[in-house]
Amino acid sequence: MQENGSPFSDFGEEVVRAENLKKIFALSRKQQRLDKTGQTHKVAVSGLSFSAYRGEIYGLLGPNGAGKTTTLRILSTLIKPDGGDAFVCGHSVRREAQAVRDSIGFMTSELKLEGFFTPSYLFDFFGSLHGVDKATLAARKKELFGRFGIDRFAEVRIKDLSTGMLQKVSLVIAIVHDPAVVIFDEPTNGLDVLTAKVVTDFLLELKAMGKSILLSTHIFSLVEKLCDRVGIIIDGRMAADGTLASVCGGMPLEERFFEIYRSVKGDTL
């Protein structure tokens, strides 16, 4: 995707490209009652297109239910799109799911680690599942555990770790295979301020390491602090997409967001 008519080279190599993504979910009767709707299906994502580039942090910003998580789940191959396609490092999520999974590290609060095992064991386990050889695994463990202060807790069971340390372990395990792209769904959701800082610092560090990061959030300050580019999703559609500066147009992000929101949904919030 071109930003304000600029060529791709201005943003580096394209690592993620979503093309006209569409996802429809069937609504259960219970869900229909909760939503007070008679509709049997809900369009979660409708014709969504955007690109993210190497070495950048791209933020998908939108209210709850806008389709952010669904989009990230499609990109991480956990679910399949009903229409369109997405490419991660050139691999189609539809046709080359395994190659996509090799290229990404996916983090979401819904993905958990087994409390019975230790960080060291799980790091090795997930490394093996990603096909990382033993020598590389040992070197990465030493480096990452040391950098994030996990080494002192390497043999403590996951269930006995503090929330902050658990978050660090989850982050480190998500990138055990040194993926080119890190996808992070609501990175600071439900975290206390200290743990949230651990996560944001970690993301900045990943960026410094040359990784491409795609995150979803509804927190304006997080986008302003971390993201190079932002896509605003409302009702499954891309309402605005570009560099933070171009989307904001000189306005504070929060103000600009509600301006866009009103233009899409009308005056009601």
Place this chain on the structure above:
Amino acid sequence: MKLLALMKKEFARFFRDPRLILSMLLPGILIYIIYSVIGTAVAPEPAAYAFKVYLSGESAVTQTIEQTVTLNEGWSLEYTQAEDVAAARAEVEAGEATALLVFSDNFDGTLGSGATAELYYNSEDSASAAFATLAGGVLDAYGRSFALTATDFAQTENFAAQMMAGLLPFLIVVFVFSSCMSVTLESVAGEKERGTLATILVTSARRWDIALGKVLPLACVSLIGAASSFLGVALSMPQLMGVSIDVAVSGIGFTGYLMLFLLIFSFVPLIVAAIAIVSTLSRSVKEASGYTSVVMILMMVLSLVTTFVGGIGDWVVAVPVLNAVSAMQGVLMGNMVLWQCLVSFALNIAYAALLVFLIGRMLSSERIMFGK
């Protein structure tokens, strides 16, 4: 490599938790205790049998039978040459003699070339039944080089023996099912509920590897429970039959024990895969537990069918688990049908493989894995 990593994790989960190991060993211990108690209660004090056995013809195997008899404390054997075979048979039928053994002419010299042996007994008489079990076992172990015909004069079937042989496989199925359930529910539905299964799904491991990486180790772990149950059965059989372990082993025979083990071995992965399917379809351990209980009841009913419904045809070999129960009953009642045992074994393994394939498909289904 990835399959190996997945399997190692499942094994580590089990072998690092002593409570899980104990839960696997308990079934066998329970079977041993229950059947030993039943055996002690049902069987009278070890009887001091004085067997009176008629012989027609000669064979060195009679000495082996005599030696085996004397291994049991208080048992003695007296052979009498039958002058009149018909009269001897009548005595056995009337319960006045223990048994009649008829060997063809030059039995030992014609082994492998037409030698025949006939055993007449009356299982209504406990001494005759015990001798028949023992002699049958010894003759069986003597080789397959002659044709053995056993005739039981009992007018009524030995109901207690029928019940025991019928219920034993049923109990094995129940105990093995419980073992499989305790590990599989936790490992599949538990991981799904806690979100740890999804963490594995975003790695580049193939869905088949993940499915197989679950079922194989869980089946191996459950086999510990199955082996425990098997040992419980094997060790409690002598008490149940009121005979020494040597006699019990010779009664069922090596082939019989091997078939029992193979049959148990075959339905363990099948049950694990079936519970794994239910667990994969469920959203929580609680839900899976509810559905699995229904499967267990269904399996118990099927297992009991062969005990109380007579005249079930050969089609039973096609029914998973039920085929193993039916075949095990055959082994325990001394009516082992080898082809039935082997076909049941092969089919159960094939059914298990099919279920693993289905689990792999389910892991790819977003509706099953992430449906609310």
